[in-house]
Amino acid sequence: MIEVKNLYKSFDNKQVLKDISAVFKPGVTNLIIGGSGSGKTTLIKCMVGLHEVDSGEILYDGRNFSQLSFKERIPVRKEIGMLFQNSALYDSMTVEQNIMFPLNMFSDMSLSEKKDRVNFCLKRVNLENVNKLAPAELSGGMKKRVGIARAIAMQPEYLFCDEPNSGLDPKTSIVIDNLIREITEEYGITTVVNTHDMNSVMEIGEHIIFLHKGEKWWEGSNKEIRLTDNREVNEFVFASKFSREANR
Amino acid sequence: MFFFHLGRYVLLLKSVFSKPENYRVYWREIVREMDTIGIGSLGIVCIISVFLGAVTTVQTAFQLVSAIIPLEVIGMITRDSTILELSPTITMLVLAGRVGSSISSQIGTMRVTEQIDALEIMGVNSSGFLILPKLIAALTMIPLLIIISMFLSILGGYVAGSLSGALSPSEYVAGLLRDWNPFIVTVALIKTALFAFIMTTVSAYQGFYTSGGALEVGKSSTKAVVYSCILILCADYIVAQLLL
Numbered sequence: 001m002i003e004v005k006n007l008y009k010s011f012d013n014k015q016v017l018k019d020i021s022a023v024f025k026p027g028v029t030n031l032i033i034g035g036s037g038s039g040k041t042t043l044i045k046c047m048v049g050l051h052e053v054d055s056g057e058i059l060y061d062g063r064n065f066s067q068l069s070f071k072e073r074i075p076v077r078k079e080i081g082m083l084f085q086n087s088a089l090y091d092s093m094t095v096e097q098n099i100m101f102p103l104n105m106f107s108d109m110s111l112s113e114k115k116d117r118v119n120f121c122l123k124r125v126n127l128e129n130v131n132k133l134a135p136a137e138l139s140g141g142m143k144k145r146v147g148i149a150r151a152i153a154m155q156p157e158y159l160f161c162d163e164p165n166s167g168l169d170p171k172t173s174i175v176i177d178n179l180i181r182e183i184t185e186e187y188g189i190t191t192v193v194n195t196h197d198m199n200s201v202m203e204i205g206e207h208i209i210f211l212h213k214g215e216k217w218w219e220g221s222n223k224e225i226r227l228t229d230n231r232e233v234n235e236f237v238f239a240s241k242f243s244r245e246a247n248r
Numbered sequence: 249m250f251f252f253h254l255g256r257y258v259l260l261l262k263s264v265f266s267k268p269e270n271y272r273v274y275w276r277e278i279v280r281e282m283d284t285i286g287i288g289s290l291g292i293v294c295i296i297s298v299f300l301g302a303v304t305t306v307q308t309a310f311q312l313v314s315a316i317i318p319l320e321v322i323g324m325i326t327r328d329s330t331i332l333e334l335s336p337t338i339t340m341l342v343l344a345g346r347v348g349s350s351i352s353s354q355i356g357t358m359r360v361t362e363q364i365d366a367l368e369i370m371g372v373n374s375s376g377f378l379i380l381p382k383l384i385a386a387l388t389m390i391p392l393l394i395i396i397s398m399f400l401s402i403l404g405g406y407v408a409g410s411l412s413g414a415l416s417p418s419e420y421v422a423g424l425l426r427d428w429n430p431f432i433v434t435v436a437l438i439k440t441a442l443f444a445f446i447m448t449t450v451s452a453y454q455g456f457y458t459s460g461g462a463l464e465v466g467k468s469s470t471k472a473v474v475y476s477c478i479l480i481l482c483a484d485y486i487v488a489q490l491l492l
Contacts, residue, residue, distance in 0.1 A: 077370060078371050080369055084366060085362070088362040088366040091357075104272075105270050105370065105372055106270070154370075
């Protein structure tokens with residue numbers, strides 16, 4: 001479980017996050033949604049330690065991550081997997097080397113064990129026979145799946161996904177969404193997904209936090225979001241004429 | 249602004265020299281970088297070196313028109329100029345363009361495509377993992393390249409001197425052996441190691457703190473080459489002043 005308590009973050013005197021508090025439970029797909037510039041990416045980057053918070057606490061199963069030094073954070077970081085917006089696969093490595101990288105760095109596995117783990121992770125994301133391909137040879141959807149495979153290679157307790165559907169067609173988006181939900185339920189991990197894709201919200205949004213101007217504006221589930229009378233949430237969710245008509 | 253960059257550069261170096269997470273992974277990276285920096289630069293270093301020696305010999309012969317100065321002095325001047333100055337400095341300036349820009353653009357691209365963030369989230373010391381292997385590879389391979397460059401420059405001078413008829417091969421060889429002071433090789437290698445350190449760390453610094461997109465990666469690469477060249481020339485003067 002991840003708890004965020006009274007989190008504040010600013011850049012050059014511009015307040016980006018104001019008093020954010022939330023609880024992200026394991027086995028549930030937690031979504032952070034909001035318009036562009038609402039602070040979603042900053043929140044997720046604060047949670048994984050890529051940005052230092054101005055004040056507030058981030059607790060990973062009770063461990064106060066924001067108070068830990070770089071070295072003290074390493075054991076927590078080993079329990080974190082992250083899928084980046086552009087997959088962030090290492091260009092100089094093949095698919096197999098990308099997934100094997102965290103295992104090479106931090107595990108005592110033999111080469112055959114590592115290869116087995118790579119193949120298991122690739123199979124789990126429905127990819128096979130791509131071990132020797134370079135990231136440049138993969139499609140957008142395949143890159144995302146390799147990104148997920150790399151993220152789960154170390155059997156993480158916490159999975160973060162930053163805009164997992166960006167640049168993907170609707171059908172591939174749903175495949176990725178379902179994969180994230182299945183992995184979350186199967187391994188009982190705490191998953192936090194940052195998105196503004198409404199298909200994802202409706203498909204996998206078991207717990208949703210809506211950010212508006214850096215503040216937590218609304219919290220609920222995908223069932224509740226359709227019925228809310230919160231004006232900003234409605235403007236965001238039903239932004240298109242099509243979705244407004246479909247909701248009637 | 250200068251002190252901001254200096255402080256950040258020192259802090260980056262501090263993190264580069266922290267204990268590696270896994271020596272075997274770092275060793276593989278060092279070998280890969282040695283191949284990229286050393287073997288990858290061998291061709292251009294060979295070509296430059298031969299012409300440096302050849303041009304030095306021909307120009308010295310052109311300027312040294314005197315009945316009282318023996319022709320073998322041309323060989324001596326070529327030897328000292330190439331070993332002490334031309335091979336280490338000119339070759340390093342060329343390497344700053346080839347290797348320095350490559351280091352900066354590689355790390356810069358990794359920064360803007362979030363590959364460095366991915367390393368940090370895994371708990372990897374990104375600066376150490378990305379910069380230390382490059383630095384070790386540069387500090388081992390560049391002095392070797394410069395030694396090769398010294399030999400090839402002298403060989404280039406021999407060939408040019410003989411072909412142009414400026415001096416005979418025996419006069420050139422006699423010049424090479426005349427008043428030989430091995431200390432100049434020591435000075436040249438000290439310079440080379442210092443230049444390699446400057447080029448690698450300055451280029452890595454520019455790449456590591458890139459923010460934005462492709463345009464900024466290009467700007468970082470340009471800055472890496474310009475600042476490396478200026479600092480190499482400053483260091484060249486300081487070492488000459490201190491050691492000679």
